[in-house]
Structure formats: structure tokens, C-alpha cells
Amino acid sequence: MQYKVRKTLPDSLARLGEVTTPSGKFNTPAFMPVGTQGAVKTLSPWELEELDAEIILGNTYHLHIRPGEELINNGGGLQKWSSWNKPILTDSGGYQAYSLGATRQNSAKTTDEGVKFSSHIDGKKLFFTPESVLDIQHKLGSDIAMVLDDCPPIETDKARVAIGVKRTSDWAKRSMDYWQKQNYAFSKNSNETRALFGIIQGGVHEDLRKVSLEAIQSLPFDGIAIGGVAIESEGKEKINFAVDSIAQLLDKNRPHYLMGVGEPEDLIRMVHLGMDMFDCVIPTRFARHGAFWLKDGYKRVSIENSKYRDDFGPLDPDCSCKICKNFSRSYLRHLYVSGETFALRALSYHNLALILGLMQEIRESIESGQFTNKYQRYLVHLKYGREEGRHSARS
């Protein structure tokens, strides 16, 4: 994998970049739609291309339990098998240890050795280690693999978070050793190498975040991810703080991936803090729950609202996606309320169009140097933005 910084700004950590993987290039800042089980829910690969998605996610845990990495490997790898011929990043299963274990009882348990899971499908016992998770991702054929991390709920006590940081560091070391020993970076389909990203933990504790950052960054990972910020948070302040506290310490020669974020305002703020890659289930999940964003103010509204019953105007008057060009709120509301699948597809399409369109606009504004001006109203709560961004912007 290669990462090239194409442009930086004087008044922001935002930067323009390009990542090259065995399956091709993508521009950063990038939003990666989430395709947990091998598909971005309700959408086809060509729709995603049409929407300007350049890289999508897959998930180690889900694809391992069904249908299994062997099958996908036999199918030619995840890209070929799913007919998505662009880059894929695979998440490691670290998040599932959290979502299946930390917040529920008995489905997952983390120890220093790894994570014990009970499959949510049939209860079968599984055991993930930093090494086994790389084996799986290698067989899936992922362009960017993630290390297994220990991701405790953000609200847990600091002692537990500290354990998570230590464990994640140990696992990162094991992961890198194993990655190199197995020569997993090598790709037989391309001259370009596959990538492995490390993950920083530390919850909302600045000191722990810094400890974690140092441990992860000292290893030769292709990219640096920040994990554990978009879960169980009581508000955006926690996301802001967790990233803000280490934003300026991140190695500028590697891409920065903020895991699990986010909503439109989050993306703007986090780009400002130097984040290059994002993923989030929210655009597609909101869609399936009847919610869509308006470009104006990035307000979230519900299609179920009865005031849209007789609203024959477009879903979002400021959006030029195919859905907004062709269908009225009235019609889409009817479909949603009637349980028609197309409503879920339509809203997913629009929400992703909005998010990916935002990313495009963000990239253009960095290119033109207008990023901080254009998005100033979203940046006011940030430490970085307050002390340097706005000051520099005026000078």
C-alpha cells in the first residue's frame, strides 16, 4: 500500500491524499460504506460506484462464521466473489467482541490470549486471536486488514480502558510479527502490497490515548486507526475529545482512519483534525429505519412523518441524486409505510449520496484551500480549531 499526501492546509490538519492498494486507488478523505456481510445493505456494487464509493468495508467476524473465508477464497476473494472490483478494508472483529460481549452477557469474552465468541447465528464457540484474525483477512483477500483490538465501552472505568490499551498494544506487536512472518503484505494479483492498520484505544482519557498512540505508531503499520470513539458515547463531545487530544501527534506520513464515524458534522470536524478515512453504518441504518438527511444543515428527518404524506416535492430539494430527481416524499413515504423494500434502498441510496457527496465537497474545498472557511460553523467546538484553526484562518 502506498499513501501520498497531495495537499495540506495551513489552518487545519485536513489533508488531501491518495491511497494505492492491490485493488486500486482511493482518494482521501474517504468515506467507506459498510458492507458487513459482503454487501452494503440493500445496494448493488454498481450503485455504489455510481455514488462515488471508492472503497468499502467487510467484516472478519461475520464472514468467518458465514460463509467462511475458505469459501470466499475459493470464490476468488471477496472483491471478485462479490463483484466489487475496488479496494476493501476488513474490520478485525474487535468491535464484535465489544458489541456481542461487553454490552451483553456470555456471547464474547476477552482475555490476553484473544476473544472467545459464541456465534450469534448458532451459538458455536469461536476463538479469535490477533494471528487468526489475520489469517482470515488474508483469505478474504482484503486490501487493508485491521489488527484485533480490545475495545471496551467508552464509559467503562479507566482501569478497564488501561487494560484495553495494554492488550491492544501487545496484540498489535503480535499482529505485526505474524504479518511479517507470514508475508501477508504480498499480493499475488498486484505489485502493490496489502496493508495492515494498527488501532489506538484509550477511551476518553488523554493520557491513555497518548500511551496507545506511541505504542501503535512505533510499529510499521501502513495506517493508524483510532478506535473506540463512536460507541456508547453520550454525545459528540467524547468523539471530539478523544480525537482532539492526539490529532496533532499522529504520524503525518500514514493515513489516519477514524473507525465508526460518522454523521455529516462529525466527518467535517474529524477531517479538520486530520482524519483521512471513515466508515459508519449510520447512512444505511438510518435509511432502513426511515430516516434521511437533508443537505441543508445536515438535518435528520423521518420519512414516516405524516406531514410528508401529501408532499410531492423531492426527498431533499438540495440533492441531485437519482432518488431526489425521480421520487417525491409522498411516494417514498407511502413505500416506507407500506413496507416496500424499495423505500429502504431509496433512502440508503440518498443517504450515501449525501455522505459521499459531502466527502467530495470536502476534498474539493481542501484542494481550493477553502475548507476551514466553508465549514467554519462546524469547527468551533474543537480545541484545535479554537486555538489554531480560526486564528490562522484570519491571518
Next chain:
RNA sequence: GCUGGGUUAGCGAAGUGGUCAAACGUAGCGCGCUGUAAACGCGAUGGCCUUGUGCCUUCGGGGGUUCGAAUCCCUCACCCAGCA
């Protein structure tokens, strides 16, 4: 016209003397969802407020029995079925 069945919250539908402001479903309403066990979950839903083991008004209309009626009786209206 006769006989039988029915009429309960926006709709559907339980309840057949007190524990009923009335189960449940649905519609409508509100809220939530950020590395997807998520086309999901939660909440309120007769009115009022001082939000309480609070007050007021309800179970087709009217009348009655009873300490007490959505529940029993009479009557009227309407609906359904069968017979004429």
C-alpha cells in the same frame, strides 16, 4: 315483518357485575440508533392538571336494576345472517 347475532378508543378486536380509563393488534405521534446480532429498538397514546394509590368524561342513544354496570333488564336506532 319474524328469529337470531351484533354495535367497545382513528380502525380492528378482547373484556360479559367491583381488581376497567378498558388487554392486544394496527394506524397515527414522539424518541433513539456512529468499526451492523439493527428493514430495528424504546416510549406515550380519552381529557385535564398540582403528573398522583389525582380529578373529570367514556364502552351506539335513552331509561332502569344495583352499594357498584362496558358487563344485567327495558326501549329506540343502526348493522349482519336466516326465514317470510
